[in-house]
Structures are given as structure tokens and as C-alpha cells.
Amino acid sequence: MLCTTTREGNECAFMSKNGCTFSGGTCNPAIEACLGCERLVTAGDMQYCSSYPDPAAKWRYGVCNFATHVKGTSKEEAKINPLKASRRAHRR
Numbered sequence: 851m852l853c854t855t856t857r858e859g860n861e862c863a864f865m866s867k868n869g870c871t872f873s874g875g876t877c878n879p880a881i882e883a884c885l886g887c888e889r890l891v892t893a894g895d896m897q898y899c900s901s902y903p904d905p906a907a908k909w910r911y912g913v914c915n916f917a918t919h920v921k922g923t924s925k926e927e928a929k930i931n932p933l934k935a936s937r938r939a940h941r942r
């Protein structure tokens with residue numbers, strides 16, 4: 851549903867007919883680690899994440915798994931089994 855509050859006009863999974871359902875009724879601004887990420891959107895003079903309402907939480911335990919600007923976070927790279935990749939490399 852389209853946001854009608856903090857990120858007005860942006861698609862958001864937390865928006866409902868009754869308003870923002872995220873904690874506190876608004877998403878939180880992006881943090882410094884998000885700079886360069888393609889998921890950043892600007893609303894007013896602040897930047898927010900288009901995929902997750904609390905960017906700081908996404909970085910709390912390591913690299914954000916949605917980040918587009920940090921290597922090793924895409925699903926394709928994560929799916930590679932290092933043992934199988936090694937066997938494949940030896941076969942060539």
C-alpha cells in the first residue's frame with residue numbers, strides 16, 4: 851500500500867487503511883552504513899530505506915542482507931556451496 855505519512859507516495863508493506871502499522875507509526879531514517887545502497891529513498895530532507903522501516907536494526911548484527919552496495923549480500927552469492935564450488939573448479 852502507498853505510504854501517506856513519512857515516505858508519502860512510496861510503496862510500503864507496513865501501510866494499512868488505518869495508517870502506518872510499524873512501531874511508533876513511522877519508519878526510521880537510514881544510517882551511515884546505508885549510504886550508496888540502491889534501496890535508499892529521499893523524503894523531505896531525510897533518507898529512508900524502501901525495503902525495511904528500521905535500517906539500524908538491519909545492521910545490528912552485521913551487514914544488512916538487503917544492501918545492494920556491499921558485496922556478498924545477494925541471494926545468488928549466498929547460495930553457492932563452497933565445497934561444490936571447489937569441486938567444480940578442480941574439474942575444469
Ligand code: SF4
Pocket residue numbers: 880881883884887888889890898899900901902904905906908914915916917918
Ligand atoms: S537495504 Fe539495508 S543497506 Fe540498503 S537502505 Fe535498506 S537498511 Fe540500508
